[in-house]
Amino acid sequence: MTKILFSDKLDNCVERWKSAGLTVIGPVQRANISTYAAVEHAAELDFGLVLPDRSIKDLFFPQSEPMLRYTIKKESIDTDECLPPSGPRIIFGARPCDASGMAIDDPLFGWDYKDEYWFQRRNETVIVTIACTKADDFCMCTSLKMAPDSTKGSDIMLRPLAGNKGWLVEELTDRGREAFKTIADILQESSDPAAPLAVVEKKFDLDACVAWLQNPENFESRFWKEISMRCIGCASCTYLCPTCHCFDIQDEGDTYTGIRRKNWDSCSFALFTMHTSGHNPRSTQSARWRQRIMHKFNYFPGKFSVNSCSGCGRCSRQCPVDMGITETLQEISKLSL
Amino acid sequence: MKIVGRHDEAPGVRTMKLEFQDPADHEIFKETFRTGMFGLYGVYGEGESTFCVASPETRKDYIECTFRQSGRVTSALVNADIGDLITFRGPYGNRFPIEEFHGKNLLFVSGGIALPPTRSVIWSCLDQREKFGKVTIVYGARSVADLVYKHELEEWQERSDVDLVLTVDPGGESPDWKNRVGFVPTVLEEAAPSPDNCIAVICGPPIMIKFTLISLKKLGFDESNVYTTLENRMKCGLGKCGRCNVGSVYVCKEGPVFTAAEVSLMPAGDL
Numbered sequence: 231m232t233k234i235l236f237s238d239k240l241d242n243c244v245e246r247w248k249s250a251g252l253t254v255i256g257p258v259q260r261a262n263i264s265t266y267a268a269v270e271h272a273a274e275l276d277f278g279l280v281l282p283d284r285s286i287k288d289l290f291f292p293q294s295e296p297m298l299r300y301t302i303k304k305e306s307i308d309t310d311e312c313l314p315p316s317g318p319r320i321i322f323g324a325r326p327c328d329a330s331g332m333a334i335d336d337p338l339f340g341w342d343y344k345d346e347y348w349f350q351r352r353n354e355t356v357i358v359t360i361a362c363t364k365a366d367d368f369c370m371c372t373s374l375k376m377a378p379d380s381t382k383g384s385d386i387m388l389r390p391l392a393g394n395k396g397w398l399v400e401e402l403t404d405r406g407r408e409a410f411k412t413i414a415d416i417l418q419e420s421s422d423p424a425a426p427l428a429v430v431e432k433k434f435d436l437d438a439c440v441a442w443l444q445n446p447e448n449f450e451s452r453f454w455k456e457i458s459m460r461c462i463g464c465a466s467c468t469y470l471c472p473t474c475h476c477f478d479i480q481d482e483g484d485t486y487t488g489i490r491r492k493n494w495d496s497c498s499f500a501l502f503t504m505h506t507s508g509h510n511p512r513s514t515q516s517a518r519w520r521q522r523i524m525h526k527f528n529y530f531p532g533k534f535s536v537n538s539c540s541g542c543g544r545c546s547r548q549c550p551v552d553m554g555i556t557e558t559l560q561e562i563s564k565l566s567l
Numbered sequence: 568m569k570i571v572g573r574h575d576e577a578p579g580v581r582t583m584k585l586e587f588q589d590p591a592d593h594e595i596f597k598e599t600f601r602t603g604m605f606g607l608y609g610v611y612g613e614g615e616s617t618f619c620v621a622s623p624e625t626r627k628d629y630i631e632c633t634f635r636q637s638g639r640v641t642s643a644l645v646n647a648d649i650g651d652l653i654t655f656r657g658p659y660g661n662r663f664p665i666e667e668f669h670g671k672n673l674l675f676v677s678g679g680i681a682l683p684p685t686r687s688v689i690w691s692c693l694d695q696r697e698k699f700g701k702v703t704i705v706y707g708a709r710s711v712a713d714l715v716y717k718h719e720l721e722e723w724q725e726r727s728d729v730d731l732v733l734t735v736d737p738g739g740e741s742p743d744w745k746n747r748v749g750f751v752p753t754v755l756e757e758a759a760p761s762p763d764n765c766i767a768v769i770c771g772p773p774i775m776i777k778f779t780l781i782s783l784k785k786l787g788f789d790e791s792n793v794y795t796t797l798e799n800r801m802k803c804g805l806g807k808c809g810r811c812n813v814g815s816v817y818v819c820k821e822g823p824v825f826t827a828a829e830v831s832l833m834p835a836g837d838l
Contacts, residue, residue, distance in 0.1 A: 300611040300612075302611060302612075306652070307611060307652050309611075338807060339807065341806065342805060342806055342820065343805040343806075343807070345807065446834065449814075449834040449836060449837075450834075450836055475807065475809065476808055476809030476810065477802065477803070477807070477808050477809075478802055478808070479614070479615060479802045479803065479808070480614060481609075481611060481612050481613055481614045483611075483612050484612070485612060488611065488612050490611070495802075495808070495809075495810075497809065497810070502800075502810050503799065503800050503810050503811075504800060505798070505799070505800055506635070506637045506638060506641075507772065509772070509773055511799065511813065511837055511838055512837065517836065517837070521812075521837075524814075524815075525809070525812075528815065529812065529814070529815040532815050533815075
């Protein structure tokens with residue numbers, strides 16, 4: 231017997247969590263974009279999406295975040311550190327690729343200097359993931375050795391029942407168990423089977439790709455020029471990526487008061503690495519695309535023993551010129567045959 | 568940090584002497600700073616810039632930094648007066664392992680605005696001169712005016728325990744210039760310092776480093792005895808913002824100091 235959360239009881243759960251002080255966040259349609267946002271009622275949640283346009287990264291690593299406020303006085307400078315707005319949250323309806331994306335970035339934000347902005351939000355957020363019963367042509371979790379029901383990074387895993395009636399509940403962490411205690415009486419016992427998982431076709435041979443990338447001879451391969459010819463350097467792929475973590479630090483303000491901010495940045499931009507002298511180590515778009523692929527599948531795993539990609543496919547899905555990790559690794563798979 | 572001294576080294580190049588405001592911060596600096604490390608210097612409202620600490624590890628009562636005015640932050644730093652406050656984050660990165668240089672001859676090769684990081688090592692060694700063998704410094708700039716630390720160059724020129732070879736690029740000499748004319752790698756080959764028991768420290772623009780490495784190889788230097796610093800664009804200095812890497816190597820954490828042997832393993836197309 232497994233516990234089941236029926237869809238028609240979800241609004242009760244949202245109410246319970248809200249009264250317990252949790253902010254309830256889930257997949258929603260806002261204007262022309264699907265994203266994760268705070269909701270008041272279960273009816274606002276959209277579970278029909280394969281994957282929202284934006285990932286849950288935004289909830290842990292916002293596009294722009296104040297780090298400190300300063301006031302310049304005559305004899306001194308007052309500074310106030312801006313810690314992230316705290317408060318417990320529950321993300322209801324993350325996807326396995328997004329949830330694992332957050333776990334992938336934990337070692338990056340945690341090694342050496344511990345990024346308190348990231349970890350305060352991580353520690354205060356319960357991630358309730360819904361396994362995928364639908365996929366589109368861009369989904370590629372299986373190519374990354376993950377699955378439509380991978381539990382990495384999730385506190386609770388929900389497996390949909392046939393006919394959108396509800397979800398089978400699997401509690402994975404103490405944080406998840408704690409949040410589900412508040413709705414314990416709403417859950418029901420049942421032996422209903424889960425709906426079949428989405429079938430996600432394997433698109434490339436990851437091991438072969440990694441071996442090709444690790445071969446120093448391929449750093450200067452003509453392949454990089456050919457594959458990135460179309461890239462317009464718009465950075466959509468990096469911004470929508472759940473694991474891309476590069477940032478810039480900028481001041482914004484007037485002469486006497488202002489804010490130092492941490493903003494998303496992207497390896498797609500020429501300015502990202504440009505020296506003051508004008509010298510640019512990655513002066514071409516192909517060098518920049520090579521950096522993105524190498525970082526995700528060679529450098530990052532070299533440091534943290536995990537690929538910096540969870541297979542969500544947003545980079546290909548949203549690319550204005552039809553490039554992306556899938557296409558690149560498919561081509562590399564062919565090269566390494 | 569409070570600006571307690573300023574000096575214009577060359578057109579557009581300024582040195583600032585900074586004192587800590589918080590004794591606790593100063594203690595941390597004294598405990599952690601070693602020559603070769605860098606910091607992020609900032610002006611609120613303008614941002615932060617990365618440069619080396621140009622003062623040596625043997626003088627930790629203050630920080631000196633030398634920079635060329637070129638962008639928003641460095642312009643704000645140039646406009647700052649004595650007594651003004653600026654920010655410093657650091658020291659970050661690794662260092663020149665100078666205790667491993669004890670008993671050895673030292674060759675410093677530097678070009679233009681890259682003398683500041685070299686100078687930190689030079690003074691760190693000269694302040695304990697007895698621990699090292701022969702000290703040779705080869706330094707060049709585009710023109711006579713572009714040479715930085717002119718007073719210290721004079722001082723090194725006068726010292727009997729330092730061999731200083733000064734040069735300016737062809738066309739950069741003034742009528743009363745009595746030193747060499749020629750590019751640093753060429754002048755280095757003419758000076759022909761012996762590679763025996765010698766450590767070379769080279770800092771300069773990428774093009775100078777490239778040709779100086781070739782010259783040192785010709786002179787018989789082993790790549791593992793040649794040290795350099797890589798100066799990539801950085802934002803965090805903490806191994807997270809993702810831009811300073813050369814191949815898999817993060818310059819902010821694993822550098823900025825590398826041996827030529829380490830650099831030769833990095834993908835040249837990322838330098």
